[in-house]
Amino acid sequence: MWEFYEATESTAKCKLCKKVLKRSKGCTSNLLAHMQRDHRVEHQTMKDNEERRKAEVEQDQQVRSTSHVSNRLSNNLSLIL
Ligand SMILES: [Zn+2]
Numbered sequence: 001m002w003e004f005y006e007a008t009e010s011t012a013k014c015k016l017c018k019k020v021l022k023r024s025k026g027c028t029s030n031l032l033a034h035m036q037r038d039h040r041v042e043h044q045t046m047k048d049n050e051e052r053r054k055a056e057v058e059q060d061q062q063v064r065s066t067s068h069v070s071n072r073l074s075n076n077l078s079l080i081l
Helices: 029-038 040-080
Strands: 005-007 011-014 020-022
Touching: 011 029, 020 029, 029 040
Parallel strands: none
Antiparallel strands: 005 011, 011 020
């Protein structure tokens, strides 16, 4: 979400509407709330991107574990043959 904000130590400036928001250290909930309220489309896009990234990682892990299993299988097969 930091692609939408310019952060300083205690504030974050929204790049979309140039509004400066206060933020407590490490807390981004009011920044998210601002996006949800004022930039619904961008907020949705951000969430979609995050979900897609997560799905890709999961897919990647699945592929890896599947190829691991098939490696083991072919090892076993070569033992039998
Ligand atoms: Zn804004």
